[in-house]
Amino acid sequence: MAKVAYYSGETFPLEMHKVRIIQKLTLLPVEERLRAIEGAGYNTFLLENRDVFLDMLTDSGVNAMSDRQQAAMLVADDAYAGSETFTRLHDKLREIFAMEYFLPTHQGRAAEHILSRVYVRPGSVVPMNYHFTTMKAHITAVGGEVVELVGEEGVAVTSSHPFKGNVNVNQVREIIDERGAENIAFFRMEAGTNLIGGQPFSLENLRAVSDLCRSAGVYLVLDASLLADNLHFIKVREPGCEDWSVAKICLEMAKCSDIIYFSARKLGFGRGGGIVTNNPDIYTDLRSLVPMYEGFLTYGGMSVREMEAITVGLDETLDEDMINQGPLFIEHFVHEMERRGIPVITPPGGLGAHIDAKGFLDHVDQRQYPSGALASAVYLASGVRGMERGTMSEQREPDGTEPLSHMELLRLALPRRVFTLSQVQYAIDRIHWLYDRRRIVGGLEWVEEPEILRFFYGRLRPVGDWQHALVDKFREDFGDSL
Numbered sequence: 001m002a003k004v005a006y007y008s009g010e011t012f013p014l015e016m017h018k019v020r021i022i023q024k025l026t027l028l029p030v031e032e033r034l035r036a037i038e039g040a041g042y043n044t045f046l047l048e049n050r051d052v053f054l055d056m057l058t059d060s061g062v063n064a065m066s067d068r069q070q071a072a073m074l075v076a077d078d079a080y081a082g083s084e085t086f087t088r089l090h091d092k093l094r095e096i097f098a099m100e101y102f103l104p105t106h107q108g109r110a111a112e113h114i115l116s117r118v119y120v121r122p123g124s125v126v127p128m129n130y131h132f133t134t135m136k137a138h139i140t141a142v143g144g145e146v147v148e149l150v151g152e153e154g155v156a157v158t159s160s161h162p163f164k165g166n167v168n169v170n171q172v173r174e175i176i177d178e179r180g181a182e183n184i185a186f187f188r189m190e191a192g193t194n195l196i197g198g199q200p201f202s203l204e205n206l207r208a209v210s211d212l213c214r215s216a217g218v219y220l221v222l223d224a225s226l227l228a229d230n231l232h233f234i235k236v237r238e239p240g241c242e243d244w245s246v247a248k249i250c251l252e253m254a255k256c257s258d259i260i261y262f263s264a265r266k267l268g269f270g271r272g273g274g275i276v277t278n279n280p281d282i283y284t285d286l287r288s289l290v291p292m293y294e295g296f297l298t299y300g301g302m303s304v305r306e307m308e309a310i311t312v313g314l315d316e317t318l319d320e321d322m323i324n325q326g327p328l329f330i331e332h333f334v335h336e337m338e339r340r341g342i343p344v345i346t347p348p349g350g351l352g353a354h355i356d357a358k359g360f361l362d363h364v365d366q367r368q369y370p371s372g373a374l375a376s377a378v379y380l381a382s383g384v385r386g387m388e389r390g391t392m393s394e395q396r397e398p399d400g401t402e403p404l405s406h407m408e409l410l411r412l413a414l415p416r417r418v419f420t421l422s423q424v425q426y427a428i429d430r431i432h433w434l435y436d437r438r439r440i441v442g443g444l445e446w447v448e449e450p451e452i453l454r455f456f457y458g459r460l461r462p463v464g465d466w467q468h469a470l471v472d473k474f475r476e477d478f479g480d481s482l
């Protein structure tokens with residue numbers, strides 16, 4: 001995004017790219033949206049994409065590629081072992097992280113699988129700023145325990161704290177003393193902390209955690225999937241970093257970390273993942289699981305074409321005109337909703353705009369999944385597909401009890417370089433309408449609840465018949481509009 005001055009005094013994000021390939025979209029009439037969400041068991045993951053107008057489910061694997069990425073895909077070197085494509089990706093990772101070793105994986109959770117299998121034992125603890133669904137599933141599957149140390153401000157809906165992903169440093173000291181370094185598998189810091197609204201941590205906080213981990217002999221693992229947004233926020237929000245290049249901030253973050261893993265479906269605008277380290281012992285610890293589960297050491301389950309695209313995508317991530325496209329669109333989205341009184345997570349983070357479903361549907365009991373209900377209601381109102389990030393995305397305890405999530409969020413992700421500002425404006429307008437009609441919306445209950453990662457493919461139904469009342473109100477207010 002360019003830093004241009006506007007004569008009117010108003011400011012809008014301004015893209016520093018143009019769109020040269022387009023995909024036609026369809027907006028179904030509200031009655032057909034009702035049929036589609038019923039067919040999907042009121043779970044937006046189970047909607048067919050052809051029934052979706054604006055797909056704001058995720059930014060994973062759906063960011064728009066650049067002309068340079070597409071061009072690079074044509075020169076991919078297809079070899080099972082030792083391909084030039086792998087060398088180019090490896091060299092790019094060496095350049096941006098100054099770390100020697102790279103283990104490729106087919107996506108981010110495969111890296112989480114390998115790290116958990118190698119370092120987590122029954123009874124081990126993995127402290128972190130905040131959990132991510134797939135990482136927690138892998139840690140608990142091998143008998144480990146996740147402990148979250150994000151500060152109180154991290155789970156507050158509205159805040160002016162610039163770094164809500166920071167951990168409480170005193171609690172880091174306490175957990176090392178209480179549990180003993182030998183029982184801590186590793187410490188995990190997640191950049192652009194996903195489940196609390198794409199919120200960053202500061203370089204200062206990362207350094208403090210890293211110092212404590214290093215003096216105790218605990219590895220610090222950086223989940224860099226959402227690194228791009230975190231880099232941007234350090235540059236614009238952290239005193240002392242404003243004049244640094246994002247490349248320099250990236251190197252400073254890497255210096256604090258023993259292991260960096262990432263989903264290249266997010267970082268690098270491609271499809272893949274990997275683990276990077278500078279420590280030969282860690283490399284040897286992890287290496288054998290790559291050919292066993294992923295693929296040979298020079299592709300790890302990724303196609304060579306995607307690896308070429310990721311190499312260029314990583315370069316673009318450090319391009320100062322490109323890196324702020326997501327955060328500035330999200331800031332606009334969040335501020336415009338806030339201006340209309342819609343409860344949203346503030347300050348705006350990365351990844352997407354996050355609506356506070358507890359505030360939006362304050363009449364719906366948390367056990368009836370307000371975030372899931374809101375995701376279905378937003379789809380009915382607009383054809384926009386968001387993602388439930390609340391209690392449905394949690395897992396039950398081994399005794400079957402259901403932990404209620406700290407936050408009930410509806411995430412409206414903004415894949416990079418995909419949507420226009422008028423499409424964002426349309427989403428805001430329909431969500432505004434829904435907010436004014438929110439009392440119509442009720443909760444959801446399970447029809448089919450899977451044991452593991454239930455939010456992906458579980459099926460639900462509305463409690464009561466609110467969905468029909470909402471469709472009737474839509475027709476009353478919008479006439480025969482789509």
Ligand code: F0G
Binds near residue numbers: 059263
């Ligand atoms: N870590 C973070 C912070 C993530 O956001 C994700 C994926 C992963 C790890 C796992 O990576 O999908 O490549 O296996 N997040 C996606 C999302 C699914 O929609 O937020 P993956």
